[in-house]
Structure formats: structure tokens, C-alpha cells
Amino acid sequence: MNRELISHIVRFVLLIGVQVFLLNNVHFSGMINPYIYLYFLLVLPVDFSPNAGLLLAFVLGLTIDLFSHTLGMHTIASVFFAYGRPYILRYMAPRDGYEFTRTISIRQMGWLWFLTFSTIMIFLHHFVLFFIETFRMSGLGFTFGKSIGSTAITLFLIVIIQLLFTRPPKSSLGYE
Amino acid sequence: MRNFLQFIWNNQFTLLFFLLEFIGFALLTTNNGFHNSKIQTASTSISGNVADIRDSYAQYLGLKEENEKLLEENKRLKERISLREGKNRNQKLPFIYQTAHAINSTYSLGNNFLILDKGASEGVTAQQAVVGPQGIIGVVHSVSDHYSTVMPIIHSQSTVSCKLKKNNYFGLLKWRGNDDRLAVLEDIPNHIGVFTGDTIVTRGGEGIFPSNILVGKAVSSEKNEATGFQAVTVELATDFRKVYNVYVLENKAKPEVDSLIQIMAE
Structure with a gap:
């Protein structure tokens, strides 16, 4: 448990660093910005307290806001993300329910489940974010397109992180 | 009362959600408009420092000094032009030019911003004009001690x-x-x-x-x-994708213009 906590904290700091120093300066084709810091909220354990999730999302969003001079925008989108997460998780629960200690990863949940879950969650967040940014109904189509483009890039980066940094679970039985 | 407490307990997740979103929107609304709230200044200061660190790595060291000299010379020349134009139009108080660098800027967001490496201690205040070598850029939005943020033309609330x-x-x-x-x-x-x-x-x-x-x-x-x-x-005229050297303009006559507008409004 302790090791898990440390890895959460390290992930929190690293993701903010990458987001602020690197990705905030990347604009694919001038319009599309990836928001990799979402990965932290995405892979919180399934049984993680929803209230604590909300508070963590608030702190994370506020930190990103302070660093990238967009006060309020990432906070609102992240808190919205954390609010929707338990509902989506419940909706997408496998037939036998989640095993108690299961973390959210490609290896644990499978490609199809992970990609579906991530796409829904990331799109929700990006749409709220870009909607607040433009704040006009007239630009809804534009906001929609921008959200889809950015979701694709963020998803791509998150899958890469998954493949690079998650180790296969150590099985005491010697097989998986 | 019991029912009320029970209600809060049962809906704590949703209520917490609304509370946090409320704080978020409060932050968002104080951020817009010309306010110099404490959190605004803190945000300017933090993002300014981050941009400064990044900038110091991104820039060619040798070119920096050379650019600085040219910028200073430009500033002197522009001031002389401003003085001349002022004389021609019987304008007693010309604009004062100050050089600055846009150490961070965005162009792909709905509300873009620039961060300059000059702040209150260099005499920059909110509502000063910012122009670049190609044309106008925007207006200073908020200042901390050593940095300031600019609301460029490409911001949804800029007029x-x-x-x-x-x-x-x-x-x-x-x-x-x-x-x-x-x-x-x-x-x-x-x-x-x-x-x-x-x-x-x-x-x-x-x-x-x-x-x-x-x-x-x-x-x-x-x-x-x-x-x-x-x-x-x-x-x-300004290409916001490569804004770097800018001038912050202080209008010595602004208080006078403002007081006249004030009288008209009353």
C-alpha cells in the first residue's frame, strides 16, 4: 500500500512537470493540445474513495491552472471528470464486477475496455475544458472538433505511458 | 433537522462536486476582466517563473546579448519618433517605450495570453499598450513584481x-x-x-x-x-506564433484623458 502511495505521488509530480514544461508548448496543427495530466485521475484504483477523487482532481486542476495561467478552467474540467468517473465505472463494470484490488490498466482490463473507458472519460474532460474556453454556443461545432482531435492525441500518449510504465503483475503462482 | 443532515450525508459526493465546481467558476470569473486579485498575481508570478526557466534553456546564449543591444537602440529611436510626432501635433506628453520579451505565449486557445519579463518593479501597470515590431499585440492585463500578463488581440474578450x-x-x-x-x-x-x-x-x-x-x-x-x-x-500584422521582442507603452497623458472621460460620464 505504501509503495502504491509513493508511486501515486511520483506520478502526480511527473505528470504536472511534463504537462507544464513540455505539452503546454505543443500545438499539433495549431489547434490541438494534449492534456496528459489526466492520466493520474484515469488510473486511480477502482475502489478509490469518490470524495477523495474529487478533492485530488481539484488540487490537480488548480495546480495545472496556476502553472499555465488558465485559472479555473482545468479545475472545473478535472472536477467534472472525477464526478463522472464512478458512474462510468459502474456502467462499464464487467459481468463479475471489479476484483477488489484491480487497478485500471491495459493488462488488467484488456485493450477494448481500457480504450473505451479512456476515450469516454478524456472526451468528457476535453469537451468541458474547450467549452469553457470558448464559452459560446455558436462555436459548438468547433469546440466539438477540437475536443475530438485533442482526445485522440491524449489517448495516444496515455496508451504509450501505459505500455512503457506498467509492469506485468507478479504472480506468486508463477503464471498469469 | 435529522432529515436534512441525512440528506447531506446521502448526497455528500454530489454536494462536494457542486462546492468544488463553484470554487472553480469563482476562480474563472475573477480571472476575466481587469482585476489584480492576489491569486491572479500569484498565478502570474508562478507561470512567469516557469516560462523564465524554460526560456533560459531555449534561447541561444550568444544571440541574447546581441538582440538586447538592438532592442535598446530601437527603443531609443522609437522614443525619438514618438517625441517628434508629439511635437508636430502639439501633443505635450509622448508615449514612453519600454522593451520586454514575451517569455511565454499561446495562440491556439480560445483565450490566449502572453507573459512578459517586465513587471511592476519596472513600471509596468495594467492597461498599458503592448506593440511588437510588426504591429499591435494587446493590453497588459495583470502584473506581479517582475512579470506581467498581456491580453492579446487574439483573446475572446479583447476589444x-x-x-x-x-x-x-x-x-x-x-x-x-x-x-x-x-x-x-x-x-x-x-x-x-x-x-x-x-x-x-x-x-x-x-x-x-x-x-x-x-x-x-x-x-x-x-x-x-x-x-x-x-x-x-x-x-x-502581428504573427502571434513567433512573438518575442515587444514594447510596453506608457501614455503619460492617460490620467488626463481618463479624467476628461470621467467628467463626460458624470
């Missing part, structure tokens, strides 16, 4: 009073949020012929910008028969 250079008809320059090279000049009467290539310059009405600073060139114009006004699409 600048501009005019057609050829006949002085004026309107408000706004940005529609989807292309960092194009802005829209509104409130030009329909009967005024606007052609591709017409030059748009600042009007200098609010006492922020000097008049006749280049804004851009007209690309097309859309007439609205219902209102009687046309919206002119303007190709901005």
Missing part, C-alpha cells in the same frame, strides 16, 4: 478601437476565437467601401494605444443589412 487608415471610419476590433491570424473589425457602416488590402490602424481613442499603429490589412467584408453595419475580416 480595441481601430479605424480605416484611408478615411478614418472607426469600429471595434474583436476576435472570433478560431484563427490566430484573423480578427474582425465591427461597426463600419455598410455604405463605406472596404477593399482587400485596405490598411487598418489603431484609433488611439482610449488613451491606451497611440494612434496609427499598424493592426493589419482587410481581407474581406460581410455586410449586414439588418443592422446597417459591416464586419471586416482583418489579417493581423
Whole structure:
């Protein structure tokens, strides 16, 4: 448990660093910005307290806001993300329910489940974010397109992180 | 009472959600408009420091000094021009130019911003004009001790009073949020012929910008028969994708202009 906590904290700091120093300066084709810091909220354990999730999302969003001079925008989108997460998780629960200690990863949940879950969650967040940014109904189509483009890039980066940094679970039985 | 407490306990997740979102929206709304709240200043200071660190790694070391010399020389020349123009028009108090660098800037967001490496201790205050070598950039939004943020033309809430250079008809320059090279000049009467290539310059009405600073060139114009006004699409002279050396302009006459406007309003 302790090791898990440390890895959460390290992930929190690293993701903010990458987001602020690197990705905030990347604009694919001038319009599309990836928001990799979402990965932290995405892979919180399934049984993680929803209230604590909300508070963590608030702190994370506020930190990103302070660093990238967009006060309020990432906070609102992240808190919205954390609010929707338990509902989506419940909706997408496998037939036998989640095993108690299961973390959210490609290896644990499978490609199809992970990609579906991530796409829904990331799109929700990006749409709220870009909607607040433009704040006009007239630009809804534009906001929609921008959200889809950015979701694709963020998803791509998150899958890469998954493949690079998650180790296969150590099985005491010697097989998986 | 018991029921009420029970209700709160049962809905703690949703209530917490609304509370946090409320705080988020409160932050968002204080961020817009010209406020210098504490959290605003803190945010400017933090993002300024981050940008500074990044900038110091991104820049060629040798070129830095060379650019600085040229910038200082430009500043002196611009001040002399400003003084000259002031004399010609019997304007006693010219604009004072100060050099600065845009150490961070965005162009792909709906509300873009720039961060300059000059702040309150160098005499920068909110509502000062920012122009680049190519044309106008924006207005200083908030300042911390050593940094300041700029609301550029390409911000959804930016409005600048501009005019057609050829006949002085004026309107408000706004940005529609989807292309960092194009802005829209509104409130030009329909009967005024606007052609591709017409030059748009600042009007200098609010006492922020000097008049006749280049804004851009007209690309097309859309007439609205219902209102009687046309919206002119303007190709901005400033390329916000490579803004770096800028000038912050202090208008010595602004308090005087402001007090006159104040009297009119009363």
C-alpha cells in the first residue's frame, strides 16, 4: 500500500512537470493540445474513495491552472471528470464486477475496455475544458472538433505511458 | 433537522462536486476582466517563473546579448519618433517605450495570453499598450513584481478601437476565437467601401494605444443589412506564433484623458 502511495505521488509530480514544461508548448496543427495530466485521475484504483477523487482532481486542476495561467478552467474540467468517473465505472463494470484490488490498466482490463473507458472519460474532460474556453454556443461545432482531435492525441500518449510504465503483475503462482 | 443532515450525508459526493465546481467558476470569473486579485498575481508570478526557466534553456546564449543591444537602440529611436510626432501635433506628453520579451505565449486557445519579463518593479501597470515590431499585440492585463500578463488581440474578450487608415471610419476590433491570424473589425457602416488590402490602424481613442499603429490589412467584408453595419475580416500584422521582442507603452497623458472621460460620464 505504501509503495502504491509513493508511486501515486511520483506520478502526480511527473505528470504536472511534463504537462507544464513540455505539452503546454505543443500545438499539433495549431489547434490541438494534449492534456496528459489526466492520466493520474484515469488510473486511480477502482475502489478509490469518490470524495477523495474529487478533492485530488481539484488540487490537480488548480495546480495545472496556476502553472499555465488558465485559472479555473482545468479545475472545473478535472472536477467534472472525477464526478463522472464512478458512474462510468459502474456502467462499464464487467459481468463479475471489479476484483477488489484491480487497478485500471491495459493488462488488467484488456485493450477494448481500457480504450473505451479512456476515450469516454478524456472526451468528457476535453469537451468541458474547450467549452469553457470558448464559452459560446455558436462555436459548438468547433469546440466539438477540437475536443475530438485533442482526445485522440491524449489517448495516444496515455496508451504509450501505459505500455512503457506498467509492469506485468507478479504472480506468486508463477503464471498469469 | 435529522432529515436534512441525512440528506447531506446521502448526497455528500454530489454536494462536494457542486462546492468544488463553484470554487472553480469563482476562480474563472475573477480571472476575466481587469482585476489584480492576489491569486491572479500569484498565478502570474508562478507561470512567469516557469516560462523564465524554460526560456533560459531555449534561447541561444550568444544571440541574447546581441538582440538586447538592438532592442535598446530601437527603443531609443522609437522614443525619438514618438517625441517628434508629439511635437508636430502639439501633443505635450509622448508615449514612453519600454522593451520586454514575451517569455511565454499561446495562440491556439480560445483565450490566449502572453507573459512578459517586465513587471511592476519596472513600471509596468495594467492597461498599458503592448506593440511588437510588426504591429499591435494587446493590453497588459495583470502584473506581479517582475512579470506581467498581456491580453492579446487574439483573446475572446479583447476589444480595441481601430479605424480605416484611408478615411478614418472607426469600429471595434474583436476576435472570433478560431484563427490566430484573423480578427474582425465591427461597426463600419455598410455604405463605406472596404477593399482587400485596405490598411487598418489603431484609433488611439482610449488613451491606451497611440494612434496609427499598424493592426493589419482587410481581407474581406460581410455586410449586414439588418443592422446597417459591416464586419471586416482583418489579417493581423502581428504573427502571434513567433512573438518575442515587444514594447510596453506608457501614455503619460492617460490620467488626463481618463479624467476628461470621467467628467463626460458624470
